Amino acid sequence: LMYGIPNMKLDKNEVVLRRIRLLEQEGVKFVVNTEVGKNYPARQLLKDFHAVVLATGATKPRDLKVPGRDLPGVHFAMEFLTANTKALLDGQEYRLAADKDVVVIGGGDTGTDCVGTSLRQGCRSITQLEILPKPPLERAPNNPWPEWPKIYRMDYGQEEAAAKFGADPRQYLVTAKRFLGDGQVTGVEIVNVEWTKAGPQPVPGTERTLPAQLVLLAMGFLGPEETVLKDLRVEQDERTNIKAEYGRFTTNIRGVFAAGDCRRGQSLVVWAINEGRACAREVDRYLMGQTVQP
Ligand SMILES: Cc1cc2nc3c(=O)[nH]c(=O)nc-3n(C[C@H](O)[C@H](O)[C@H](O)COP(=O)(O)OP(=O)(O)OC[C@H]3O[C@@H](n4cnc5c(N)ncnc54)[C@H](O)[C@@H]3O)c2cc1C
Incomplete structure (x- = not known):
């Protein structure tokens, strides 16, 4: 969202950073320059937090393995x-x-x-x-x-x-x-x-x-990057997306949820927003035993 969609389609200052600032004011803590699976072990998430939402996007690109593919340019x-x-x-x-x-x-x-x-x-x-x-x-x-x-x-x-x-x-x-x-x-x-x-x-x-x-x-995307999923042993579906039912968003690992493109495959911002909100409701239900979220 932040770097893939060009600025002429989505203004990052007016829209994305504004929203991030609002979330920060609500108490959400953003830890940047941290790639889970690389400089923060994925399994550590399960020790540090009661619930984890995977929302890593579907960024694995389809390649074209023809002669000359490795040429610069x-x-x-x-x-x-x-x-x-x-x-x-x-x-x-x-x-x-x-x-x-x-x-x-x-x-x-x-x-x-x-x-x-x-x-x-x-x-x-x-x-x-x-x-x-x-x-x-x-x-x-x-x-x-x-x-x-x-x-x-x-x-x-x-x-x-x-x-x-x-x-x-x-x-x-x-x-x-x-x-x-x-x-x-x-x-x-x-x-x-x-x-x-x-x-x-x-x-x-x-x-x-x-x-x-x-x-x-630009031949499409094949699903989410798999390092984190393998580390956490999260099940994937036949399209390699994270296996988690829409509406519940629970994976095969207790306390681990999935939402957005990593669950449904490369899609649209409206779906990412829809899934993010609904997944937050399910996490609330999981942590509190009930929820008042819509
Ligand atoms: C070029 C392009 C143009 C698009 N144009 C449109 C458009 O015009 N309209 C539209 O509706 N949709 C568009 N989309 C699709 C839209 O961007 C996605 O559907 C949406 O952003 C998905 O949201 P998400 O939160 O699931 O994933 P993303 O927006 O992909 O966010 C995933 C986030 O997770 C982070 N992350 C991934 N792995 C790790 C890790 N291991 N550790 C820590 N962080 C990690 C990433 O850095 C990223 O910030 C476009 C997509 C692309 C690629």
């Missing part, structure tokens, strides 16, 4: 977005994308934030690759009202890219085959894909190269 989206927000909040300059041809791999919200941030840093060009087909302009027959309409739309990043460079930066039904370069990424070899029952298959003969001195991988 190929980054996970969150490395780029976090460094950008941190520099902004510290009053420093961070312009990794400046004057570069940028390729963003992933057509979701995180990819869009990479597009918007690269534009603000002054990139030379921007391309966003999406492995799925371009959505239809109108609802498909199997997507009737009142379902959420799965139709083509432009988010702020694509609108800004179109305003600057003249077109939506997305290419659909395409994936990266390899990253090119010698000591530094200079391009991405891409190929069209065709969806079959076995998943996306490359279409031979459609390979082409995009210039790229910066590549950002």
Whole structure:
């Protein structure tokens, strides 16, 4: 929330820090620069506290293990977005994308934030690759009202890219085959894909190269980081999220609760707020035997 979501979408001073200050005034103690599982043993939590809520987010990124992945200039989206927000909040300059041809791999919200941030840093060009087909302009027959309409739309990043460079930066039904370069990424070899029952298959003969001195991988998140969960022996579900029923939020370890993205998978702020509040109620019930929390 604090470093991943770019400032143009969520003002950290006006919204996040204001809320943190209110919580501090209510008596909540924030211990910063402490990574549980690294410089504070996870099992120590069980000795120091009567109840523990795990709310560590779902930050394990999906990787793209193709040749050239280790070339300098190929980054996970969150490395780029976090460094950008941190520099902004510290009053420093961070312009990794400046004057570069940028390729963003992933057509979701995180990819869009990479597009918007690269534009603000002054990139030379921007391309966003999406492995799925371009959505239809109108609802498909199997997507009737009142379902959420799965139709083509432009988010702020694509609108800004179109305003600057003249077109939506997305290419659909395409994936990266390899990253090119010698000591530094200079391009991405891409190929069209065709969806079959076995998943996306490359279409031979459609390979082409995009210039790229910066590549950002934004292909979704695979679940929570697991160090703390393993240390505490907390059970995970089949998607590797923490196994805890919505509404109760209890894990298999007595006194340990889970809420937010680490429980439901990468989601939205409204759900994190909803789960945080409801989980606080359940912790109150656990500690007091009853609760007056809504
Ligand atoms: C790039 C990006 C853009 C997004 N844009 C939007 C948007 O526009 N709208 C929207 O609704 N949602 C958006 N989201 C999703 C939203 O950020 C999350 O759903 C929400 O922040 C989840 O809240 P959370 O409290 O569960 O986890 P997080 O906000 O991820 O918080 C987890 C916290 O736990 C800390 N932590 C993790 N491990 C440890 C540890 N071992 N020890 C100590 N601390 C630890 C982390 O540092 C972090 O502060 C976006 C996400 C990303 C990545």
